[in-house]
Amino acid sequence: MTTTWRLMTLFLRAYVRDRTALFFTFFLPFLFMVIFGTLNFGGVARATVGLVDLAKNAESARFTETLRTIDTFRIRELDREDALRELERSELDIAIILPADLRIAPARTGAAVPTIEVYENTSSQSAPIGAAILRDVVDRLSFAVSGTSPVVSIARKEVAGVRLRYVDFLVPGILGMNVMQLNVFSVAFGLVALKQTGALRRILATPIDPRAIVASSGLMRLLVSTIQVAIPLVVAFLMFQVRLVGNVFALFAVAIVGALPFLMLGFALAGWGSTEDQVQPVAQLITLPQFFVSGVFFSRELAPDLIKPITNYLPLTFLIDGLREVAVQGASLWDVRMQIVGLLAWTVVGFLLAVRLLRLRTT
Amino acid sequence: MGAMVSVRDLRKSYGASEALRGISFEIMEGEIFGLLGPNGAGKTTTVEILEGLRRADAGTVVVAGVDVARDPKGVKERIGVQLQVSAFPQHMTAREVVELFATCYDRRVDPAALLAMVDLADRAAQLNEKLSGGQRQRLSIATALVNAPTVLFLDEPTTGLDPQARRNLWDLVRRIRGGGTTVLLTTHYMDEAEVLCDRVAIMDAGRILELDTPRALIGHLLARGFAKPVIQQQANLEDVFLDLTGHELREDR
Numbered sequence: 001m002t003t004t005w006r007l008m009t010l011f012l013r014a015y016v017r018d019r020t021a022l023f024f025t026f027f028l029p030f031l032f033m034v035i036f037g038t039l040n041f042g043g044v045a046r047a048t049v050g051l052v053d054l055a056k057n058a059e060s061a062r063f064t065e066t067l068r069t070i071d072t073f074r075i076r077e078l079d080r081e082d083a084l085r086e087l088e089r090s091e092l093d094i095a096i097i098l099p100a101d102l103r104i105a106p107a108r109t110g111a112a113v114p115t116i117e118v119y120e121n122t123s124s125q126s127a128p129i130g131a132a133i134l135r136d137v138v139d140r141l142s143f144a145v146s147g148t149s150p151v152v153s154i155a156r157k158e159v160a161g162v163r164l165r166y167v168d169f170l171v172p173g174i175l176g177m178n179v180m181q182l183n184v185f186s187v188a189f190g191l192v193a194l195k196q197t198g199a200l201r202r203i204l205a206t207p208i209d210p211r212a213i214v215a216s217s218g219l220m221r222l223l224v225s226t227i228q229v230a231i232p233l234v235v236a237f238l239m240f241q242v243r244l245v246g247n248v249f250a251l252f253a254v255a256i257v258g259a260l261p262f263l264m265l266g267f268a269l270a271g272w273g274s275t276e277d278q279v280q281p282v283a284q285l286i287t288l289p290q291f292f293v294s295g296v297f298f299s300r301e302l303a304p305d306l307i308k309p310i311t312n313y314l315p316l317t318f319l320i321d322g323l324r325e326v327a328v329q330g331a332s333l334w335d336v337r338m339q340i341v342g343l344l345a346w347t348v349v350g351f352l353l354a355v356r357l358l359r360l361r362t363t
Numbered sequence: 364m365g366a367m368v369s370v371r372d373l374r375k376s377y378g379a380s381e382a383l384r385g386i387s388f389e390i391m392e393g394e395i396f397g398l399l400g401p402n403g404a405g406k407t408t409t410v411e412i413l414e415g416l417r418r419a420d421a422g423t424v425v426v427a428g429v430d431v432a433r434d435p436k437g438v439k440e441r442i443g444v445q446l447q448v449s450a451f452p453q454h455m456t457a458r459e460v461v462e463l464f465a466t467c468y469d470r471r472v473d474p475a476a477l478l479a480m481v482d483l484a485d486r487a488a489q490l491n492e493k494l495s496g497g498q499r500q501r502l503s504i505a506t507a508l509v510n511a512p513t514v515l516f517l518d519e520p521t522t523g524l525d526p527q528a529r530r531n532l533w534d535l536v537r538r539i540r541g542g543g544t545t546v547l548l549t550t551h552y553m554d555e556a557e558v559l560c561d562r563v564a565i566m567d568a569g570r571i572l573e574l575d576t577p578r579a580l581i582g583h584l585l586a587r588g589f590a591k592p593v594i595q596q597q598a599n600l601e602d603v604f605l606d607l608t609g610h611e612l613r614e615d616r
Contacts, residue, residue, distance in 0.1 A: 003466055003469055006462075007463070007466055010455065010459055010462060010463050010466065013455070013459065014452055014454035014459070015454070017454040018453070193453065197448070197450035198446060198448040198450040199450040199451050201446060201448075202444070202446050202448075202449075202450065202451070202506075203463075203464075203467060204416070205414055205415075205416055205439065205444040205446065206439055206444075206464060206467035206468055207436045207437075207439040207440045207467070207468060207469075208466075208467040208468075
């Protein structure tokens with residue numbers, strides 16, 4: 001253990017002297033945040049709608065179908081409680097509640113028409129658009145059915161969701177991306193460089209247990225990962241007044257667990273490749289697609305339906321979802337247990353790969 | 364004086380090519396032993412098996428009383444190693460490199476004293492990748508000494524060095540032997556073997572062709588009736604070079 005610790009401090013000192021590595025570790029994420037935070041790419045006109053169907057009849061089904069044809073809407077059917085809770089967390093822009101007595105037919109004279117409740121998230125820019133579209137849908141339906149008088153009424157209510165700006169959304173994405181990149185690339189490149197120059201061979205001519213080398217460089221990266229999460233976070237607080245809703249320690253815990261699968265993949269890559277030129281494209285192949293589909297810069301809700309089911313299970317998705325739920329929605333570690341389990345599962349996969357590929361003993 | 368290294372009928376193949384076709388030799392305690400041969404003779408393969416870095420196909424190797432095949436770790440604890448390529452992790456100072464290797468042997472050493480021993484006291488804070496070739500070879504020897512080894516293996520320690528740096532390294536090797544360490548070195552410089560080694564083994568194509576003291580080997584050759592065209596020359600070009608440029612190390616480049 002003391003050997004591992006002493007090796008780690010030596011590796012860390014060497015790492016801190018590596019200006020290029022430091023740039024990619026600390027400055028690049030900062031740059032990303034400034035660029036994307038300032039440009040504010042978040043204003044995508046799309047409303048996520050929570051639909052609560054209390055009627056469960058043919059007419060509510062038809063109404064739901066109509067809403068589904070509207071491009072702007074992304075419909076998720078939920079029960080009332082979930083819908084309101086997600087609305088508060090700003091996971092939804094509006095919630096539409098179809099009443100149990102929903103009928104789409106001309107109103108009998110004197111009788112009240114069924115009332116659709118619409119809850120709007122006051123901090124969502126898409127909510128008013130969503131509500132307006134819904135009103136339009138109801139008007140057309142009424143016109144089609146009765147010619148003039150409305151067949152349903154709409155009751156608008158407001159829910160103050162967590163005020164979620166784009167930068168609030170962006171920060172956990174950047175942190176996650178950062179943790180992925182550092183661990184896959186720097187671990188793989190660091191070890192391959194040792195292999196390629198012959199330095200590793202020289203170290204293995206000593207009686208040291210090769211596992212101590214792996215453990216110390218792994219520990220070193222975890223430590224760097226922690227700092228790497230801390231720095232952009234501080235910048236985010238100071239420059240963009242990002243509000244961290246969740247617990248800081250929970251956030252770091254998720255980041256560190258999230259570093260593990262990428263660390264293992266980095267070790268596996270270093271074991272597989274013998275030159276940096278071999279490792280580079282494969283490392284890109286692993287990280288780049290996740291970069292785009294795991295919700296670093298944009299919500300995964302926008303991903304094409306064809307690949308969406310796959311994106312649910314990517315390690316970066318687990319990491320970013322976990323970080324985002326803690327940072328933005330104040331989730332506890334227990335709330336993000338599925339993400340943690342997912343990350344640990346990937347860690348096991350990576351570990352098995354690394355054990356198979358990383359042969360430090362030479363014969 | 365007993366045998367510090369004893370090698371019996373060592374064999375190693377890489378696929379179809381036989382790198383070692385059964386070699387045997389012994390190195391006595393306190394000896395500087397040279398393994399000579401052209402490139403591809405099998406010198407490095409032999410040394411790496413002795414160091415526990417490669418596994419032999421057949422044969423036995425006992426180094427400092429330890430069987431390498433049975434206890435490679437035990438051998439590694441007792442020996443010092445300089446590989447043909449002297450490479451260390453980047454961004455580490457000379458001092459940190461020494462500390463790194465001390466850690467690998469689970470020892471505490473005085474890096475300054477070790478660096479002073481190889482004339483690198485004033486380079487302690489310099490990054491290892493910024494050192495000159497000769498300095499890096501000497502740093503490499505310092506790392507090989509952190510565990511106070513009983514046997515030191517040097518694989519082509521002077522390849523690529525200028526004449527001054529070579530002579531400086533020879534002095535260092537003699538000093539190390541003076542401290543009681545047995546030394547095995549490989550080289551393809553005959554002058555180096557002649558001035559430095561107590562005994563040499565000449566290898567080619569995976570076999571040892573002859574093994575004796577340099578003087579005896581020359582004697583054998585002359586006894587076979589060999590005669591060189593004699594040219595009365597009291598000096599060679601290297602003597603001229605050293606006379607003009609001096610013996611001092613040039614490493615402030």
